[in-house]
Amino acid sequence: MSASSTPTFNNEYYIALECKDLQANAMAIDSSGNYVLLGGRRYLAIRNLEDEYEVVQKYPRQSKYDVGAAEWNPTQFHKELCVISSNQRLEVVTTRHDDLTQTHSLRAHTRVITDLNWHKADPNILASCSVDTFIHIWDLRDPKRPTLSLSAVAEASQVKWNRLSPHLLATAHEGDIKIWDQRKGTVPMQYIAAHLSKIHGLDWSPKSENYICSSSQDSTVKYFDITNSRKSEFVITTTAPVWRARHTPFGSGLVTAVVPQLRRGENSLQLWNTTNRATPVHTFIGHRDVILDFDWRKQYPNDLDFQLVTWSKDQTLLVWKIEPYIQKLCGHEPVEVEVGTEIVVDAIESRLPRKNSPKVQPLHQEFSLLNVHIPNLIVKKMDPVARNVAVKVAVNDFLVHLQVSFPNAYPFGVSPIFQVMPGSTINDSASHQLLQMLKHLAQQRVSKNRTCLEPCLRQMVTTLEQLSTSLDPNKVYDRSYLEPPNIFGGYNDAYIPFPKTSGAKFCSVGTLVCFSRPSFSRRVPTKSESLTRATTPRALSALENHFTKQASDYMTISTYYYQRHRSRAKNFSKQSRTVVHIYDALGLFFMNRQLAEEYILDGDLSTVCKHNGAAAAVVGRFDLVQAWTLAELVAGQSDDKEMAMASHPFGSKLMESLINHYATQYDIQMAAMLCCIFGKEMSRKSAQSLSEQSKKWKLKATSPYHTIPPADVVADGWVFPMMRTKRSTSLDNIRVEVPAVVRTTKPQSTLYEYYKMAYAETLHRWGLIYNRTEVLKYTYRIPDVHKGVEFVSECTFCERQVKQYGCVFCKRLALQCAVCGDSVRGLANSCAPCGHGGHRRCLQWWFRKKSVCPTGCGCRCMSETARLFDT
Structure with missing residues (x-):
């Protein structure tokens, strides 16, 4: 097969570990390729990949933090050392004497560590990076502090030492790459603007010290020459964001994995040939969940096949054989190696795994992972040698004995054979329809080289359950009741609404x-x-x-x-x-956009009411003309609204009646306008009540500029469905229900502010921003509660605490300047430890030459204040 041909899926792997209770996030393989370490919050586990019978060694962790990254020392001198990251700390552990003990604890980062990497040649050097923007280089011979700290503006997500040059390392910061030389101080020697999205992985070329590749959220992998980094050498474009991209130890290959957080069903690795980047040359399919990490085992001299180890969120460790024919797809030609009198040749049929490794076919793995606790289903027999499964499903009046036979080519494009066996209590028509469904579902999955046994069994039980509740099993039906489960999801789409047709x-x-x-x-x-x-x-x-x-x-x-x-x-x-x-539908609403444009609020009361009444007459709202006339009579000739309300025989009672009338008629526009003009004096009576009600939604607001309360605001029994945290372009929610008990028993003034804000929201929808601002001027705003550090002073006369420049008790200015002795009215400064202060200019003049407080208290104000805030 050439490198440009269709990807093949005939790969072989065996399960090296399956442990559901580990919940590990990080994986590392030692330099010998024999041991793998898995790290999680509860355990550290070590597995010998060479010995199939060895029990997994688990070591409990006493930590509340998960393991973020793990890596074995790549050198032979300290091959027993492994480093893991746990929140802000690095833990170096060793595996001597069949035990896992901690040898070093490295602490310098102030935020979560994102990556770590051992030096490729020096066994005592490792690098770590963190969200705190620092990259620390550690020497285990002096583990108290980093030997070198590199600082960047943005957080560092990856750090990698160069494979060939011992002094170069690369770090990733959002979409940028920085190349550092530890011999040249703390300034990066090269800056590469690689991606517009975040970089998830870096990997240096194993063949050239000047080449590096980066994998990013933008679904690309880019290659750069650090000697000429203005433009990438080439780009590999994938169908999903790339979590990791790593070179193969053979040929010009590259293995990529998607971002684990996506959870989109992309659970496979892809193998690319970097010389022909149109499509991946191979795809590794086998995991049931996203892949968290992968790495290569060391190859022995007599081996022609390489091995790739993967750890997935399904808590399964798989070892994949990269056989010679796959290596050829990446431009690598295995060389014949003479062993004694035998010649190891490049043969596709030579597919045995490494010594002492169990040869498990995909069918073996599927049987081992099958959930046998499916309701109403009993697995009677599973024979991987004969390649068949027998199950029994009992649902109400239905009893079905099913046998599933698997051809040798399954699951690579060939579906299994389903048979309803004797003893089943299901008629021929239903049996035929059931087999059609199973065949269709199986064909859909094997066409993508996926196993299908468990999905078919689950769908079979679901179908029989639905059929048993609505049909008579002894009756012959001429209609099909089944559909392709992969289209509608069967039991997985109960929460997907049906498309609207009207x-x-x-x-x-x-x-x-x-x-x-x-x-x-x-x-x-x-x-x-x-x-x-x-x-x-x-x-x-x-x-x-x-x-x-x-x-x-x-x-x-x-x-x-x-x-x-x-x-x-x-x-x-x-x-x-x-x-x-x-x-x-404008005629259906009391609220009128033309009135909203013509109404005014500023000016004397008589002029405002007369103008608004004339605007209402133009649009034919003569009921509003009458209301504005009444309002004009209440206003009289006085410009003082409070005096006008008090002098009129009806006054506030009449205005409350009008506002309540238009609110019950759902005319929020008129109710809000009357509240803005006449509601100030009435609102003041219940300001305390409104303050208590506003606290309920003020605490939930996500922005200090948000003036509309959320939907669950209830004030005196009133429910306002139009008050939403997210704006809507619909007028369906302008209706306001006024309970009768509220209209008769409780004061209306507590709701005036909500009328104004509801009308302001409608003006915003209409795009009348200026009119909305005018309405909001008349709303009652509760001052924000101060949060944070607050300094108070004592009055120099009555010695009481004051928060302003004047004392409210003795009516004197609270602060006197410690330099000139005059009272301070304007800008002032004070010392936090001793409390003395004064005019800013006076203090600047004093502390230019002196360091002690001018009052003679002995406080060194400048140094003591700086020390206080440093701690």
Whole structure:
């Protein structure tokens, strides 16, 4: 197979470890390739990859932090040492005397450590990087502090020593790469603007000291020559963000893994040939969850195949053979090695794993990972040698004995064979339909080289459960009740709503938008559904309960709704267009945009009421003209709103009645305008009550500029559905319900502020920002509660604590200048330890030549204050 041909999936692997309780996040392989370490919050585990019978050695960890990264010392001198990161600390452990003990604890970082890397040649040197933007270089011979600290502006996510040059190391900072030379101080020697997104991995070339590759969130892997880094040498583009990209120990290969946080079902590794980057040359499929880490085992001199070790979130460790024919896809030609009188040749048929390693086929692994505790299902036999499985499913009146046989090529494009065995209490029609479903689901999975036994068994149980609740098992049905589970997800899509086929929505411009299916394409109920009302399914999974006429057909959304007659087939494409109707709904609302543009708030009361009444007459709202006339009579000739309210015989009672009337009629616009003009004096009566109510939503606000309370605000029994934390372009939520008990028993003034804010929100939707600002000027704003450090002083006369420049008790200026003796009114400074201070200019003049407080208290104000804030 050439490097540009279709990727192959005929790879072999064996399970080296499967341990569900480890919950490890980090993996490391020692320099010999025999031992692997897995690190998690609860345990450190070591497994011998050479001995299949050795028990996994677990060592409990006494830490509340997880293991972020782990790596064995790559040199022979300290090959027993392994370093792991735990939050802000590095722990160096050793495996001497069949025990795992800690030898060093390295602490210097102030934030979480993101990566670590041993020096490739010096066994005592390692580097670490952290979110605190520092890269520390440690020498185990002096572990108290780093021997060298490199500082960057952005946090460092990766650090890697050069494989060939002992003085160079690279770090990744967001989308940039910095190249450092430890001999040249703390300034990077090279800066590479590599990616626009975050870099997840770095790897130096094993062949040239000047080449480095980076893997990024932007779904690319880039190669750079550090001697000419303005432009990448080449780019590999993938279909998902790349978590790690590492060179192969043979040829010009590169292995990539996707970002674990995506959880999109991309659980495979891809092998690329960097000389032909159009498509991966090989894909490693076997893990059931995302891959957390991978690395290469050391190759022995007589071995032609390399081995790749992977650790996944499914808590399974797999060892993959990279056989000679795969190596050729990366441009590597294995060399014949003479061993005694035998010649080890490059043969594809030579596929035995390394000595003492159990040869396990994919079918063996699938059997070992099968969940045998599926409800209503009993696994009677699993024979990996005969390659078959026998199960029994008992659901109510149904009893099905099923045998599954696996061909030799399974699961690589060849599906298993399903047979309903004698003794099953299911009729021939249902049996035929069940086998059709199993065959279809299996074919869908093996076409992607995925195993299918457990999904098929689960779907079989689900289908029989649904069938047993609605059908008689002794009756023959001529309709298919099954659908392709991979399309609608079967039991996985119960929370996916069915697509809407009709609807109506008020939008913020005062229009009503309606849509629906054409009448000729609406679904016609079947015979079985004609007796009941045909309704739209609640979820996609509900299609499993509907049938079509042919047993081999499966229900889809299009076939559910569009039942086309043959005579209409030619004209269907012309008639299938859906029409969206838009209606003008301005006449349905009391709130009027034209009034919002014409209304004013500033000016004397009589002028404001007369102008607003004239604006209401223009749009035909004569009820509002009458209200504004009453308001003008209440205002009289006085410019003082409070005096006008007090002098009128009805005064506040009349205004409260008008505001309450328009609020109950859902005319928030008029209610809010009256509140802005006449509500200031009434709102003051209940300012304390409003303050208590506002605290409920003020604490939940995420921004100090957010003036609209959330939806769950309840003030005196009033529920405001229009108050939302997220803005909406719909007018559906302008309705305000006023409970009768509130109208009769509780004061209305506590709600005036909410009327104003609700109207301001509507003005914002209309785009009338200036008008909204005018309304918000009349809202009552509670001052923010001070949070943080607060300094108070004592009055020099009455010795009471004051927070302002004047004492509220003795009515004198609280602070006197320690230099000139005058009282301080303007800008002042004071010493935090001794409390003395004065005019800023006076203190500057004093401390230019002296360091002791001018009062003679003996405090060295400048140094003591600096020391206080440093700690």
